[in-house]
Amino acid sequence: MTPLPPPRLAEIERRTRPVDPEVQRALDERWADLPDHVKTPAQLMGKKTTSCEGTHGVFPACDFACKPCYHSTEANRVRIDGPHTVEQVDRQMAYLRARRGPGVHAQLIGGEVSLLSPEDHAAALEAMHRHQRFPMSFTHGDFDYDYLERLAVRPDGTRRFDVLAFALHFDTTMHGRRGAPHPTDERELHPFRERAVALFERLRREHGVRHHLAHNMTVTPANLGQIADVVRDCRALGYRVFSFQPAAHVGNQRRWDQDHRTMTDDDVWAEIERGVGARLPYRGLQMGDLRCNRATWGLWVGDRYVPVVDDTDPRDLRARDAFFRTLPGSFLFVPRPIMVARIARSLLVHRRDAATGLAWAARLLRRAGGPRAVLGSRVHPTTYAMHSFMDAADVAPAWELLKRGEVADHPRIRATQERLQACAYAMGHPETDEIVPACVQHGVLDPAENAQLAVLLPRGRRQEAPASG
Ligand code: SF4
Numbered sequence: 045m046t047p048l049p050p051p052r053l054a055e056i057e058r059r060t061r062p063v064d065p066e067v068q069r070a071l072d073e074r075w076a077d078l079p080d081h082v083k084t085p086a087q088l089m090g091k092k093t094t095s096c097e098g099t100h101g102v103f104p105a106c107d108f109a110c111k112p113c114y115h116s117t118e119a120n121r122v123r124i125d126g127p128h129t130v131e132q133v134d135r136q137m138a139y140l141r142a143r144r145g146p147g148v149h150a151q152l153i154g155g156e157v158s159l160l161s162p163e164d165h166a167a168a169l170e171a172m173h174r175h176q177r178f179p180m181s182f183t184h185g186d187f188d189y190d191y192l193e194r195l196a197v198r199p200d201g202t203r204r205f206d207v208l209a210f211a212l213h214f215d216t217t218m219h220g221r222r223g224a225p226h227p228t229d230e231r232e233l234h235p236f237r238e239r240a241v242a243l244f245e246r247l248r249r250e251h252g253v254r255h256h257l258a259h260n261m262t263v264t265p266a267n268l269g270q271i272a273d274v275v276r277d278c279r280a281l282g283y284r285v286f287s288f289q290p291a292a293h294v295g296n297q298r299r300w301d302q303d304h305r306t307m308t309d310d311d312v313w314a315e316i317e318r319g320v321g322a323r324l325p326y327r328g329l330q331m332g333d334l335r336c337n338r339a340t341w342g343l344w345v346g347d348r349y350v351p352v353v354d355d356t357d358p359r360d361l362r363a364r365d366a367f368f369r370t371l372p373g374s375f376l377f378v379p380r381p382i383m384v385a386r387i388a389r390s391l392l393v394h395r396r397d398a399a400t401g402l403a404w405a406a407r408l409l410r411r412a413g414g415p416r417a418v419l420g421s422r423v424h425p426t427t428y429a430m431h432s433f434m435d436a437a438d439v440a441p442a443w444e445l446l447k448r449g450e451v452a453d454h455p456r457i458r459a460t461q462e463r464l465q466a467c468a469y470a471m472g473h474p475e476t477d478e479i480v481p482a483c484v485q486h487g488v489l490d491p492a493e494n495a496q497l498a499v500l501l502p503r504g505r506r507q508e509a510p511a512s513g
Contacts, residue, residue: 059382062390063373070094070145071373082466085361086330089468091368095332097140097150097177100471100485101493102132102168105503106155108184108220112262112304114295114433114486118494119155123503126164133168137175139474146176147376151211153182162194166204176377180209180258185240186221192243196253208247209256212240212283216270217262217291230270234277241282258285265306268315275319275428279344285427288312292433294486309432313338316428320349324428328353328364332468335459339429345412346421352408363404366397431469434460436487443484 075090104119172179244255442460467481
């Protein structure tokens with residue numbers, strides 16, 4: 045066999061390191077930037093990921109009239125323009141790639157993504173892939189199979205994507221859905237929740253395009269008591285994630301029809317737990333600040349929900365630490381043989397962690413009811429998450445002071461600053477060389493950005509949004 049030339053060997057050595065050097069650099073920088081109060085053993089940022097990301101100003105308009113709506117009043121004055129979308133997505137993702145490294149989850153988000161033509165939507169997703177972002181399209185889900193098929197499959201019948209990730213927004217705060225323009229009860233929307241999954245299932249059957257679907261629900265005091273129904277009735281529909289957003293006072297003020305702050309995050313979480321029928325431990329793995337994000341990763345085994353980390357069991361917490369040590373960074377976009385080589389190299393160094401991992405797997409199996417229960421039941425992974433945006437009235441002064449390097453005197457504004465510094469959902473601004481929290485984007489920057497876009501891309505008469513402002 046001809047020996048490999050040294051540069052090739054060096055390249056193989058580099059690619060099979062437990063974590064890619066570029067990813068490690070980005071993780072280290074992220075960790076260094078985090079405020080001390082979130083540098084906990086449970087923290088995912090700086091160990092597994094740099095954060096989640098989203099787009100902004102790429103297709104601000106929407107054809108629904110949700111109450112509340114996080115988009116500014118100006119958003120619906122901007123026309124949907126495919127070339128603008130693709131160019132801006134490309135720029136923003138290139139910038140985030142340079143600052144935050146490869147292998148990050150990013151939302152294709154703004155107004156309503158399905159107002160883009162399927163081809164422009166696909167081009168935006170391809171741009172995100174080019175910059176090694178794993179994209180998720182955020183939508184109200186009110187489109188037909190034809191749209192999805194044209195998005196996923198080229199005219200010659202070949203697949204554009206092996207897997208599509210969508211965040212589908214369904215709840216009674218939304219107005220404009222065909223067949224349920226003004227829903228008053230969450231159960232009215234169950235057939236639409238089911239229909240959306242059916243479209244993706246058909247795509248999988250007919251074209252082999254897999255899907256990863258998240259169900260998103262805005263929570264207000266009016267639908268708080270219906271969360272448990274949604275969780276219970278929809279858990280087996282095919283969504284991998286159920287994400288709940290307690291409503292904040294952000295965006296178009298004419299869409300604020302109630303005081304959202306009469307409920308707490310604990311109220312929302314308790315309702316999710318009521319629907320699941322189990323405690324949802326969220327302190328074992330943490331994204332950013334727990335006042336912003338809670339999440340429980342787990343498995344449904346038949347009728348039993350089994351979280352992967354029990355935050356009250358020290359053995360599970362040791363297993364989590366071993367997991368971070370042995371598998372740092374993310375494996376997104378890493379070819380399978382490289383991934384296997386990385387894990388193998390890492391386990392050679394951390395041999396004891398393999399035993400810790402096996403003991404954790406045995407405990408998980410026991411909690412799931414044992415091998416018989418697992419083999420005899422439908423098993424599907426499901427994540428429950430809550431993301432609590434902050435009110436624009438708090439974010440604006442907090443951000444202003446942060447930019448001046450000052451700490452607020454007022455405890456609430458200081459708490460807002462702490463959360464912004466630990467933000468887990470970032471948006472890139474190449475023009476100002478800034479990465480900003482989504483709270484700042486929606487609460488501070490969107491109005492001016494959309495006003496500028498309305499001049500650049502004015503909406504023609506034929507494009508007036510039915511649900512504007
Ligand atoms: S966008 Fe806002 S609520 Fe979300 S993680 Fe960032 S600071 Fe927290």
